[in-house]
Amino acid sequence: MTVILVSSDNQDFKVDKEVAERSILIKNMLEDVGESDSPIPLPNVTAAVLTKVIEYCEHHRNDPIQVPEETDDPRKRSNDIEEWDMKFMQVDQEMLFEIILAANYLDIKPLLDVGCKTVANIIKGKTPEEIRKAFNIVNDFTPEEEAQIKKENEWAEDR
């Protein structure tokens, strides 16, 4: 059975129900709507991002749904990102954050996790200036404020 998803820029995407239901938001919508065939509007997601999200869900369509208490398997708890996922996340930064926002909105936990881990990996080991450069963030602190923050929190450098 297929469902039709409509992006914010009015593009239609036909996907298998099983794939679409990787998104808990869509799953709940489908349950509420019942047998109806009407397309599902996703006003917060553009076509480009939706394409990527659908690609992810297609690839992971057979993954078991993670139930919190059953991910007790120590091997599953590793912080490694799968090979395919790593390649999938090699996009420009704007798209990376758009995917994260979309995964958050659509409630696709595994995709959200992978996205956040990817960004966290970019952050790890960088100095504040390097981080700002990597994400194009403007420094809105005064030098005094910066000095104050450093003074109070420097203990964390050792941990």
Place this chain on the structure above:
Amino acid sequence: MSAPRLIPAEVIALIFTTLAPKDLYRCMLVSRLWHEVAEARLYSNVTLNSSFQSHDLLVQAVKTRKCLLRRVEWISNNDHRVLTADLLDILFDYRPDEPIDPFRFSNDNETKTTSPLAQLVFPHGPDCPALMHFSFSGGNERWQFLDSVLYSLTTLTTLNLAFPDDGGAIERLYLVDMERILTTFPRLKELSIVGWRHFYPRKAAVALEGRDETTGPRVQHCLESFTFDAALGCSQEPPQFGFFRRLGNLKKVTIMSEYFDYENSCSRRPWALGRTLRQYCPKLESIDVKGSVEFWLFDLPILPSDQIRHITALVEETLSTNQSDFSVDLEQEMTGEDEARLIKQLQEQEVGELLKGRTAEPFFPQLKTLLLGKDHWLSAQDLLSLGVQAQFLTRLEVRFPVVQSSRPWDVYERRAPAAAMRATHSSIPTIDTLVENRRLQKRRPFTTRDLKLFLQLCSSLRFLSLTGCSFSFEDLIDTSTTATTGTPVIQRWACEETLETLDVIFNIPATNPEAHRLVWKHLGRFSRLRSLTLSQSVLIPSFQYGVDGLLEGQMGKSLEEIRQLPEWWKEQDRRQLMLWFARNFARLRILGMKHIDDVVDGQRRDTLSEFLDDEEVKQCSIRHVFIEDK
């Protein structure tokens, strides 16, 4: 581009969850928004250990950010005077004018009065969420102070107490008062008390037992996870389990065995723990037994005398086939053969009854996870009952062999002392002994045959790790089908559709390639397997021995890792095999194998580096290959 500014704070918080304090600190300097989120994350989980570098700076910083605290870990060491004042300030906003002397806090255990700090339960104002997680680890602290602090934090949902052995004086042990803990922390969900240096009061337990008989149904505590030491109930004194009656919501237990007095408990009551949990904690889903703990899953009932007549008849029958002129006398000794045969028959009978579920009372209906550590005493009866009754069992780990010494298996119910004495003190097995054993249904260690039966029954398994025993070819064969068709067929396991992780040991002699072929085919039947470990197996991964049987079912689509292939590599096979794996198992990313240097022309050649430098090997989809040196 200003993408990060559009991201809501909760998503930034998610990104920060895997960052270490060092990185969080750097994020705090990036921008105001990042500062706010990173600071909350950094100060929500604080470890106070006065021997850490820059500990004072941390304490200063925490004092002005008490509202952010969600989790505090206090690691105690010798410098407690300094930390005492800090703790009181951080946790309770208590800054007395004179320095606090931890000795002045009286021991409240007996009188159960509230500590002087109790009135400061919401020290930071009603808008500030109270502390939820608290951990303490140490041995040299003044217990009165710990108790005063501890019992004032009534809002806790998680509490971890650890009393490791630090070589200090043996008299200063911490007294754990379970009743008080349950009463003081009504919202507690997770409790863990481990370590060597603690003990449980005995007087309180006796009083409790008496009280329980008379009062009505108790209000159930919401505790869901409990880690404790098995010594909690194994001594000779009246059972100390009174408080378990309130733990009806318990879902997960972890049983340790570090308690110092464990070995000295002379008269053990191994059934007590299992029985208590069975009776009071029906919602139990996960049991993790770490270390040498006598935990009886299953209580064997004593057969009443009218049920043992068929056993006596069986004994008579066995004897009469051998006897010709002597009259059958139950008291006489049997020959070794007879005895062995009879024991076998009695066991078969017992297995039959267990499989029909007749002798088993229902136990742990919700059980999903069972993990057994070293020196466990899983009996055959336990295993079979588990197979019959545990419909939700998804994870079973028996990583160590079962204890074989006779002592634990000879312990009987306390109610049958006479029989116990007779049975255990006689070194010559008489028929009387055997009948008594059967009546008392003595537990016996499980064998691979029992495992085979279990695997035919248990259809819900997802994670299985059975490295405590090894399967020989005979253990795997389906005897009835083999008998009728003449060719050996491997018994099917009930969990073939569901199993995702498998770690077993097969022991198949190299002289029988057909057997290897069959075993690889059997492995191929697991259609959803993601992880396979065969590290200690004697099973040859080679095409001549049928390793392509792995592709029999759907495993080609699901297998993600082979933690360890069994040993045996010829150099040319290794490369070929690895490429075959890469081509046929789309998701395989991890392959582990043992390395043996090859001997060519009488000399050892290091073929390993050649193998790793091979272009095709480097290009294939298997990302992590780890090689263990022999």
